Amino acid sequence: MLAFIVKRLIQSMLILLGVTFITFALLYLLPADPVRQIAGRSATPETVANIRAQLGLDQPFVVQYLRYLGNLVQGDLGRSYLQKTEVSALIASRLPASLLLMLGAIVCELVLGITMGVIAALRRGTSTDNALMMVSFVGVSAPQFVVGLLMLYVFAVQLQWFPIGGYGTISHMVLPSVTLGILGAGWYSRMMRSSMIDVLRQDFIRTARAKGLGRMRVLLRHALPNAILPIIAMIGIDVGIFMSGIVVVESVFGWPGIGQLAWQAIQRVDIPIIMGVTLVSACAIVIGNLVADIASLFADPRIKVR
Structure with missing residues (x-):
């Protein structure tokens, strides 16, 4: 039974890793720009570029994904772009x-x-x-x-x-x-x-x-x-x-x-x-x-x- 549970846990970790990769990739390819949502319609190109750099969204996909995984291992789900609140806190309050x-x-x-x-x-x-x-x-x-x-x-x-x-x-x-x-x-x-x-x-x-x-x-x-x-x-x-x-x-x-x-x-x-x-x-x-x-x-x- 213990070996079965350990085997399933390893499989589960691989599944979750695949879920994070696929979801992150789909959101990266999304036509909608989250920076525009944050900056607003009247924001200047310089403001948009600054926000994009602050959020790290100007980095290549691999860099962004590895940074996300590094934060995830530490239990950090990131901060909401618009609510400026830790995602873990928001989920914990709704779960x-x-x-x-x-x-x-x-x-x-x-x-x-x-x-x-x-x-x-x-x-x-x-x-x-x-x-x-x-x-x-x-x-x-x-x-x-x-x-x-x-x-x-x-x-x-x-x-x-x-x-x-x-x-x-x-x-x-x-x-x-x-x-x-x-x-x-x-x-x-x-x-x-x-x-x-x-x-x-x-x-x-x-x-x-x-x-x-x-x-x-x-x-x-x-x-x-x-x-x-x-x-x-x-x-x-x-x-x-x-x-x-x-x-x-x-x-x-x-x-x-x-x-x-x-x-x-x-x-x-x-x-x-x-x-x-x-x-x-x-x-x-x-x-x-x-x-x-x-x-x-x-x-x-x-x-x-x-």
């Missing part, structure tokens, strides 16, 4: 809100997806099964910004069950969590249905039923723990999906997380913030996949470590 939203979305997608998948498997071929799979298809296909706006209109504006936006209470968290979790719930329900149908056909399920065990006991104690294994492996991948969708959801609901911070930075071409948020997101994806792999090993001893 708890995003992690809280992500936790709520994971709970939402697991509850909805597993419940729908199990019911659909038990009612296979019926109208209930067809209806649930149709709902899951809509959840997977619908754009998150459309789902978010519909959630706001129905449950916040018309029914007034939840606040329109903001942050601070559980009621503020419900709508963005459900919006972010609907996509995963659609995938999980379809996957759970297929996995549950396959498990219910296994010999050990027939043996458990032959011993006289009740239906719920067979389902909860024997079928569900085995059928849920693919779901556990998918949770780590979902972190990446959340990191991509969280920008839209946080913007729609006014949620003060790193997604909203990234969107503001993209609009202003604030490269240090974009790099910092991308790196933190990549770290979250890597850690999520590592935790999911380890959890799968504990959940199913039959899985061999390589």
Whole structure:
């Protein structure tokens, strides 16, 4: 197990290094000039050149990238061009809100997806099964910004069950969590249905039923723990999906997380913030996949470590 974890950590470091290089290269080739954003439209060419030299943006790509890596090793993510604040401080102030939203979305997608998948498997071929799979298809296909706006209109504006936006209470968290979790719930329900149908056909399920065990006991104690294994492996991948969708959801609901911070930075071409948020997101994806792999090993001893 220790060798497996060390191997995965080395792979993760290489992945993160690749992420920094690709992101830095794309931002270097970006047509938009961050110096113009800082200096303003009325700035003279001399002022623009001075700012570019102060930020080190007049240096070749290799020099800029190596300097960034050197600062990164020391834990320095740089300073925001426009806010004049350390990027690490900005991310640290926004990260708890995003992690809280992500936790709520994971709970939402697991509850909805597993419940729908199990019911659909038990009612296979019926109208209930067809209806649930149709709902899951809509959840997977619908754009998150459309789902978010519909959630706001129905449950916040018309029914007034939840606040329109903001942050601070559980009621503020419900709508963005459900919006972010609907996509995963659609995938999980379809996957759970297929996995549950396959498990219910296994010999050990027939043996458990032959011993006289009740239906719920067979389902909860024997079928569900085995059928849920693919779901556990998918949770780590979902972190990446959340990191991509969280920008839209946080913007729609006014949620003060790193997604909203990234969107503001993209609009202003604030490269240090974009790099910092991308790196933190990549770290979250890597850690999520590592935790999911380890959890799968504990959940199913039959899985061999390589």
